[in-house]
Every structure is written in structure tokens, then in C-alpha cells.
Amino acid sequence: MKDRQLLSEFANVINSDRYQYTESDVFLKEGMQEKVAVFDMYFRKTEDGGLAVVSGIHEVIKLIEVLNSTSEEEKRKYFSLLIHEEELLEYLVKLKFTGDIYAMRDGEIAYPNEPIITIKAPIIQAKILETPILNIMNMQIAIATKASRVSRAAHPTPVLSFGSRRAHGFTSAVDGNKAAYIGGCATHSNIVTEYKYGIPSVGTMAHSYIQTFGVGREAEKESFDKFIKNRRGENNPLILLIDTYNTLKIGIQNAIDSFQDAGIDDSYEGTYGIRIDSGDLAYLSKKCRELLDEASLHKAQIVLTNGLDENLIRALKEQDVAVDSYGVGDAIAVSKSNPCFGGVYKIVEVDDKSVIKLSEDIIKISNPGFKEVYRLYDKNGLAYADLITLVDGDKDKKLLMNDDTIELMDENYDFKSVSLAGGEYTHKKLTKVYVKDGQITKEYLKLKDIKNSRDYYLKELEKISTERKRLENPHKYKVNLSHDLKKLKYKLINKISKQIKGEI
Template sequence: MEREIVLTEFARVINSDRYQYTESDIFLMEHMEDKEAVFDVFFRKTEDGGFAVVSGVQEVINLIEILNSTGEEEKRMYFSKLIHEEQLVEYLSKIKFTGDIYAMRDGEIAYPNEPVITVKAPLIEAKILETPILNIMNMQMAIATKASRVTRAAYPVQVSSFGSRRAHGFDSAVAGNKAAIIGGCTSHSNLVTEYKYGVPSIGTMAHSYIQTFGVGSHAERVAFDTFIKHRRNRKSNALILLIDTYNTIGIGIRNAIDSFKACGIDDNYPGIYGIRIDSGDLAYLSKKCRAMLDEAGLTKAKIFLTNSLNEELIRSLREQGVCADTYGVGDEIAVSKSNPCFGGVYKIVEIDNEPVIKLSEDIIKISNPGFKEVYRIYDKEGLAYADLITLVKNDSDKEKLVNGKDITIRDEKYDFKFSDLKEGSYSVKKLTRTYVKDGEVITDEYEKLFDVLGSQKYYLESLEKISAERKRLENPHKYKVDLSENLIKLKYDMIKTIQSEILKDDSRKK
């Protein structure tokens, strides 16, 4: 039996679908490989009709680093086993990314149909990145967006991401916890996430730890005493005792209080101490335990709550007066349980400086053509008022916007839905940043993405600029995302041209 093949980092670049390479062979045979293509990464809708949180851009740029740093022989090793066309193997063995990548940064708040990432590169270079990019972005944005929903429901109580064991594989656990932090979680439990991204991991204890000391109240007390004895002087000196192994009120909380007192742990303890409840009626039990802790003089003892929590359950618990200092959330965030498929797509919008468009029987699937970028408009109070998607070149609305002039933005379908913005009444921020130019990574922008807590800070600051009604977890007030006048004209002129061709074809058939 052959040993399992060991994959190198380059396997991430070819974590792809076959058709992208089938098409690349055709492009090569037709001498189309040097045509400059522009592809947009965007999503069409979210779970609640609101926003999504960007996460994964750092790993996308890392794909470019991997592609460009991998040697010809290593590339040939992979492609000679996977590709049957010798000329394509030769081309791919020498391929490097020579184009540009533009993106919103990790932690940005994005809305449907906005280009989150734009790839502008020779056709084959851009084409083969489709699945690797979507594989990264769909997973991370699903988790970051779910974390945002959960943490908004819990605020101001903190949320820890505890879902590694339920995540869909290694990368999903490691990068998923990073995405959860960006989306607002204050902590996580994954060691590799800490090692790779530098965000400290935390942990409490398992029921099995308590059971290893025997069965019943005495064994639980010994387990608690032993835990405190060995952990109180460690660097990570949080003392959180799991109290529901046998009976939360009858045994667990009483043993926890006795252990804390016997070991000299009280409100003067310099670290975090407290209890965790993982089952039962969390609202009832937490209130009972809070009262017992306070009565014992342990007023600074923290209460951690876990047990298949999500934003709806957390909101319900809060309505019931739950006593909680931290919610530990596992699979609901780790797999974005209520919306596990994020739905990001990668669509061509321009080829050799000529815009292209995709039509569909489904209106939502009609793409916005051309090389574009996104601007966020803020009102006088500093709240986000609307986003405007513009063409990069030859766009009069873009020029008005960046120069702070009078501008009218309108709905692309309904002329009567418009907003007149006067000079001095608004401010604007460009959301689209340059991360790769002519195949070279822009170091200053890229390095910011490695600061995960910095990305979280950016997200939280952006969130403060979204009005409360647009942050509702259910039926949020619709946020304006408009197209510039030039983009609207381009889009609908192209639609009319295609429709006229269809009518001509129909008349010929008759």
C-alpha cells in the first residue's frame, strides 16, 4: 500500500475545480492567455438581509505569495499528474501572478453585490484563482458574519468561540476562530489559532477531567481543589470550575464555593475566577448561582454559560434576566449553523478593457459590469448613509464624491428613489484597497491583515457607524447600496443591446 501523499503549500493554489483548467487549456490554444480579465468576488444576499463581515483577505493574498514563490519543478510535479495537455502543463509550471488584487480589508462591513475582492490579471492567472479564493472567503465570511450576529445579541456580555471540535476540518477550525474574533468574539480556545495569529486562547475544564477523580460530590471537590492548586500560579491563571457534572445547585456550586474559600480564592485574586454551567435551564441556574456566590462574598466570581447557544437563545436568556459574564458558543459559530453556505461568487466583469455582463431569469443573478470600486458615504453625524459602487475610470459620480461636490444617488430601477447630497453635508471613505500590484504584494496594507485584533477593532469601529435600525438581527432597515449614473447606464445599455439581439434572433426564426 502506498503511503499517503504529502501536500505542500502549493496545493492551496490548485484546490480548484477541473473546469477552470479545462477552460484554461482552451484559452491557451486560442492564444487568449494574455487577455486582461477582471473578476469580482461578491455575495448576493445575507441571512437576515443586512450586512456581512469581511474575513479571509489575508489568506487570499497569501495564495499569491505561494503561487509566486513556488518553483517551476514543484509546480510541474503537481500539474504533470493532474493535467493531460503537455502545452498547458508547460505553461502552468512557469506561471506566476502578474496582476492586481483590490479588496475590502478584513473587518470591513460589506453589503450584497459589492465587490469584496477584485482580481485584475491575465486571463488564465485570474481564472485559476476562482475556487481557491471562494473556498477561503465563503468559509471565513460565513463565520465572521455569524459571530457578528451572536456578539451583537450578547453585547455587552462577552462571547468566546469554542467550536473547533465541530468545525469542518483543520482550516475551518484555525481560520474559523480567527474569523470569529474579527466578527466580535473576545476570545477563542484553539491552540493553532493562537500560534498562527497571536490571539491568546483560553479554556476551562471538561466533565471528563472531573470524572477522572472518581464519581460523586467528594470526587468533584477533589478535582476542583486540584485544579486550583496547580493553575493559580500559572501564566494563564483563570480558574473557571465546571459545576454541572452531577447536580448544579445541589452539589456543583457548593463544591465550587467551598474550593475557592479553602484555597484562598476570593475577590482579591488577581486573575479571573468563577464557574461554568453547560446544561439545564441556564437562566434559572445562573441566577441561583449568582445569588449563592454573592452571599458567600465571591462577588467578582464570573459566570460562563455554554450549551448550544446562538443569538436567539442568548436574546431569550437576557429577557429572562440571566446572570452571565461570558457566553461560550461552539458549533453555531464554527459552522455558521443557521446559514452554513455563504454564497460568495466569482464573476468576470471585464475582458481586455471591455465590460461584460451576465443576464439571468433570476434578477438577483444579473451581474454589474465593468471594473469597479466601492465608496461609503457618511452623514453629518458620522453614520453610514449609503454605499456607492462606481466605475474605476470615467465615472462622473466618483469624481463628485471624492471631491465632496453636490451629487444625486438613486436606485438603479426606480428613478423616484433618490437622494440629493449637498457639498459639505457628507464625508466619504473608499472601501476598496490595493493589496497586489503587478504581481507584487503591497506590504503596508498586507501586514495590517495579520493584526487580527486590529481587524476586530476596525470592524467594531465600523459597526458603531451603522445606525441601530440597520443592525437589527431581524428585518434590519434596508441600507442603500447604489450604482453610479455611469454604471447604471453601462449596465442597462448592455442589457438593451442583448435584448435587441434576442428579438432579432426571434424574428429570424419566424
Template sequence: MNKLDWSDNKNLSMLADFYEFTMANGYLENNMEEKIAYFDMFFRSIPDDGGYAIMAGLDQLIEYLKNLRFSDKDLEYFRSRNIFSEKFLNYLRNFKFTCDVWSIKEGTPIFPGEPIVIVRGPIVQAQLVETMVLLTINHQSLIATKSNRISRAAGGRSVMEFGSRRAHSYESAILGARAAYIGGCAGTANTIVGRDFNIPTVGTMAHSWVQSFDSELQAFQAYARVYPDTCYLLVDTYDTLKEGIPNAIKVFNEEVLPRGFRPKGIRIDSGDMAYLSKEARKMLDEAGFEDCAIMASSGLDEYIIRDLINQGAKIDSFGVGERLITAMSEPIFGGVYKLTALEDDGEIIPKIKISENVGKITTPGFKQVYRLFNRNTHKAIADVVTLHDEVIDDSKAYEIFHPLFTWKRKLIENFYAEKLLIRIFDKGEQVYETPHIEEIKKHTDKNIENLWQEVKRFENPHEYVVDLSLKLWTIKDKLLKEKAKK
């Protein structure tokens, strides 16, 4: 299963900014309902000043688009506002989504300025979906990106998502855990996510379990008798080194081994993780439990994990909560949704938004994104945003250039090119089969491996190249010059 059981009949069509409906009513009143428009979703900067982001949320966007409809209750609400025409209400009553949609696959590294979702269709429809396109992709891409940073910092050690109780809502907890798994986490503590997405779930005990017994030893004994084959003990309720670990070792010897099992591990949730884990490792090894894992949790992020590893901490896995599920260090993924073209009698008319802020000037037209890979190393060299019908011929050299500083040029040779935007909906009908989440996770791992290490640095990463094709750049330059003359 790749979606939530309870989401099948969940109508989120009204989850939209009010201006999307006022504009829709206006388009209808101006007889523009059949006008074909193109909208791009893209983002302008990478969270945490990172080198790349991770695309996520497409599966939930597909479910939303498939279930677009308006109920009698919705229509009564609009009628009560006394600003919407009967023509508009009838339009919503008979609403059917008929747009074309293209998207980059979940788990793919993405970069600023390139379209990651494109919607083409009647302008009323393409405008109405703006809010849900943004919030769905923005949220999960943010968490997947943070998860990938934290998982890379762990250097091959497992990272478990522990953040449900700190998430901003129940849906943020659920879909955040999904995105965290796509980004690199090995599992989650969130049970409903395990049920609905087949993501591995983990959980042992809280401090309250230990406090519920007359002594820590009794608490450990009771737990080990119930779960001798998966015994993982929380050792920091009172005193980690003087009580917690000695009691754990005693229980391992007296309750776990006699039943024919080996203990799975201990968890430390407070204190100096580096020091405590080193001492714990010595004590466990001396007791003959070299295979007993040590997990650390509480207030972790990629920087703390990296420091712990650099300090020689003997930690085998990490449980990461609030700083992951809320992307606490930078909790906004700045995706935007902009009109880039209209159709007039079948001809695509590029449209551009101009700003005093150069970074907010949009790239016009109906587009495709190519990723260029070195044939020998399979490392990603650059992305090129092209017109939708352009083909990059990878049988010969291809010149890329900086869209602003056009004298910065590079001739790419011995490469192959892959299209990143794939069709998801064709005239409102889903034509893309969403992969199982395990396939998405493998796609993430493979594509991260194809990035140069310099792009993956936490501080001052190499800026990955995203260029425009000459044809697309020429259209943008022409529109900018035309506007400058007015």
C-alpha cells in the same frame, strides 16, 4: 504573527475546479493567454437575513496568491489526463502570478451586489484563482458575520469561540476561529490559533476531569491547587445547585483565598441557564464572591443569548461552539466570481451576464466602491458602486438612485466619501501590508459602530442602500438593451 506556521510552504494551487484548468488550456490553444480580463467577487444575499456581512479571509487569500506554483507532480497529473497540450503544461511549469488585485479590507461591513474582490490580469490566471478566492473569502466572511451577530446579542458580555470539535475540518476550525475573533469574539478555545494568531485562548476543565476523581470536591480541590490564580470550575457534572456550586464555594475558601488569590469564575454547561445562573449568583454573592464570574456554554446562538439576557440571566460570558463555527442556521455565504470586462488594445470592454433571474444579472465594468458617511454622526449613509476612475466629489451634494426603481432618488448632502477597494497586488507583487489581527478587530468594531441601529436589527433590518453611479448604470442599461434587441 498573522498566518499559520505550517502554511508557508503549503501549495494549494491545485485546489481549483477542474473546469478552470480545461478553460485555461482552451485559452492557450486559442492564443488568448495575454487577453486581459476583469473578474469581480460579490455576494447576493446576507446570511440569516441580516442587515450586513463582515469581510474576512483576505490575509489567507494573499498567502495563496503569493505561493501559486505548479510542481512536477501536478504536471504529471495533467499529462495523465490526455486532454492538456504541452503548451499548457509548459505554461504551468513556468507559471508566475502577474495579476492586479483589489479588495475591501478585512473587518469591513459589506453588502450584496458590490464587488469585494476584483482580479485583473491575463485571463488564464484570473480564471484559475476563482475557487480559492471564493472558498477563502466565503468561509471566513460567513463565520465573521455569525460571530458579530452572536457578540452583539451578548450586549457587551464576552463571547468565546468553543467550536473546534464541531468544525467541518481542521482548517475550518483554525480559520473559523480567526474569523470569529475578527467578527467580535473575545477569544477561542483553539490552542493553535492562540499560537499562530496571538488570539487569547481560554480553557479550564471538562466533565471528564471531575469524573476522574472520587468526588467532585476532590476534583475541584486538585484543580485549584494547580491553578489558584486562574481558578474557573465546571459546576454541572452532577448537580449544579446542590453539589457543584457549594463545592466550588468550599474550594474557593479553602484553596484559593489562602493562597492570596480570588476565584475567577464558574461555568454552567447544561440545564436552564437563566434559572441556574440567577440561583448561582445569589449563592456566590452570599458567600462573598460577588466578583466571581458566571460563564454559560452548550448549544448557544444569538437568539438563545438574547433570550437569556431578556430573562434576566446572571451570565457574564458565553462559550459558543457548533452554531458559531459552522454558522449552523445558514452555513453558506453565497459569494460568486464573474467576468465583468475584457481589454482590447488597452480599452476596457464591459461584459455582462444576463439571467431570467434579475438578481443574477451582473454589473459590468472595472469598478470602485465608495461608502458615504454623514459628516456629523459619521454613520454610513449608502454605498455607491462606480467606474474605477470615477471620483465622488463630497464637497457638493450627490444624488443616489435605486438601480432598478430609478424614480427612487435621494440627494445626499453634508457627507464624506471613502473608497473601499484598495490595491493588494500590482502585477503580481504584493503592495498591501496585512495588519495585525488586533488592528483588524478594532477596524470591525469601529465600522460596526458607524452603522445605524436599524441596519443591525436581527429581524427585518433596514436594507442598506447600495447604488450604482449614473455612469455605471448607463453602461449596464445600454448592454441590457443591446442584448434585448438580438
């Protein structure tokens, strides 16, 4: 049992629910393993009814890299203890991914029911990736989207992701901080995230550091002096935590004295300032700003922490808070107000035949067929609508490619439609090819540059109108099905409806 706890990267590939392998046993015994299936990973709704930020594609493609490079010997080590059906065991030991993966890139802005990832592969290959993919994507999109909300509330003041200790485990802390960075956070505090992704981490001191020097005014002053003495330098922020005993009567006075005693002033080339982690942050920050300015420490920064989220940050801004950056913990680290993102993985085609899932809950009815997503922009360069089309033979897609006049129609209300004349819009294909015939494409290399993904997100966010990115009741963004896709969907629905009624 002890050796089983030492997991290799391949464990990420088989981080699955048992039913995926139970089904695979049936497929294999029935000779169905070569049937080519198409699965879509998408989500049905967001916390606020608005946008989501894609993160996790990098790790999903890494699964394929690991699956295809892992030796049969190592695969057998895992599967021999988990799979008791001999035929399935031998199949899985030799399994490599030979299909295709299409996806939006990390940093893309996405909306409900849009395929974020599409897998086209032999059925068992696609089926066993379901839980590993959802495990990655649900966590990372939840955090990236929450980081987007918080950073939009704080804008233009930067937000720092400080929630590793509250994250749900190692991967959530490490990859979650990466997702938070893509979603708009300026930086983070986790050193493994820095090691893995090259995103610089920050952090200065906790209350326990100050308490190590004793109790009270003199002990706190000594802790500040020693910190500045040993940490001063252009690349080391000197941010002193001032609320251990009393923010206004002790902490801020000690901070000012320590800075002045060390010759730290506005000529200092590095970053210096204070952090407040409790109390009335609006009141205390403004009082501290006054005292810092009176001491001619105008460049001293004020960092605010203490259970912050987008709502508290907006309230602080309404009170003219004095702040240079916000440190946000569990609100981002576990997407506290919406911790379960709810992404799903649904089959939409088998051997070129479209399939659909119906439900008593309208929101759970899937969109059939092999699809891709396009974003249309108006004359001002703002995102106007997204269009989901069929990959092959779609008339609306052809109109887009030719920049012809195109009609966008609401799926549920035919009278809600708009016609965009050629020349009045531009478009961009959001769906990219990351794996083709089992081979990882060059698009994957772009995902390794996490800063590039963050920059892409921020650039795309500028193309979303103010009304559509407000935090409460955002103006609904149009996500339309092409005419051919809508026709296909309702053809399948009508076929099943007739069966239910006994007509066929």
C-alpha cells in the same frame, strides 16, 4: 499515493475545480492567455438581509505569495499528475501571478453585490484562482458574519468561540476561529489559531476531567481542589465546570468550598468563577449568582455554554440571566443557521470591454465593468450609503473626489433618489490595492495584525445605525450604482434583449 497526502502550501493555490483548468487549456490553445480579465468576488444576500463582515483577505493574498514563490520543480510535481495537456502543463509550471488584486480589508462591513475582491490579470491567472478564493472567503465571511450576529445579541457581554470540534475540518477550525474573532468574539479555544495568528486561546476543563477523579460529590470536590492547586495564577483562569452531577445541590457548593479552601476570594488577582453547560441556564445562573454573592465571591464569573446562538442569548437576556460571558460552539463554527454563504466570482471585463451575465433570476444579473466601492457618511458620522462606481471616467466618482453635490438613485426605482449636498457628507474608499503587477503591497502587512482587523470592525460597527444592525428585519442599507455604471449595465442588458427578440 502515500506521498501525495503530504501537501505543501502550494496545494492551497490549486484547490480548484477541474473546469477552471479545462477552460485554461482552451484559452492557451486559442492564444487568448494574454487577454486581461477582471473578476469580482461578491455575495448576493445575507441570512438576515443586513450586513456581512469581511474575513479571509489575508489568506487570499497569501495564495499569491505562495504561487509566486513556489519553485517550478514543486509546481511540476503537482501538475504533472493532474494536467495531461503538455502545452498547458508547461505553461502552468512557469506561471506566476502578474496582475492586480483590489479588495476590502479584513474587518470591513460589506453588503450584497459589492465587489469584496477584484482580480485584474491575464485570463488564466485570474481563472484558476476562482475556487481557491471562494473556498477561503465563503467559509470565513460566513463565520465572521455569524459571530457578528451572536456578539451583537450578547452585547455588552463577551462571546467566546468554542466550536473547533464541530468545525468542518482543520482549516475551518483554525481560520474559522480567526474569522470569529474578527467578527466580534472576545477570544477562542483553539491553540493552533493562537499559534498561527497570535490570538490568545482560553479553556479550563471538561466533564471528563471531573469524572477522572471518580463519581459523585467527593470526586468532583477533589477535581476542583487539584485544578485550583495546579492552575492558580494571574494568567490562568480558574473556571470550574459545575453541572457534571447536579448544578445546585453539588456543583456550586463544591465550587464555593474549593475556592474558599484555597483562599480564592475577591482579592484574587486572576479570573475565577464557574461554568454551567446544561439545564435552565437563566434559572441556574441566577441561583448560582445568589450563592456566590452570599459567600462573598462577588467577582466570581459565570460562563454559560450549551448550544447557544443569538436567539437563545436574546431570550436569556430577557430573563435577566446572570452571566459574565457566553461560550458559543457550532452556531458560530459552522454558521449553523446559514452554513453556505454563497459568495460568487464573476467576470466583468475582458481587454477593457465590459461583460455581463443575465439570468431569469434577477438577483443573478451581474454588474459589469472594473469597479470600486465608496462609503458615504452623514453629518453624525453614521454610514448612510455605499456607492459602486467605475474605476475610470465615472462622473459620480469625480463628484465624490471634489466633495460636490451628488445624487444617489435606487437602481430599480428612479423615483427613489436622494441628493447629498457638498459638505453634508464625507466618504471613504473601501477598495484597497493589495497586489500590483504581481507585487504584494504594504497594505497586506496590516492584515497580519488580526487584533487590528477586529478593532477596525468594532469601530466601523459603531458607525452603523441601530436600525440597520438589528438582528431581525434590519432597515435596508442603501447600496447604489453610479449613474455611469447603471447606464453601462442597462446598455448591455438592452443589447442582449434586442438579440433575444431578433431585432439585431
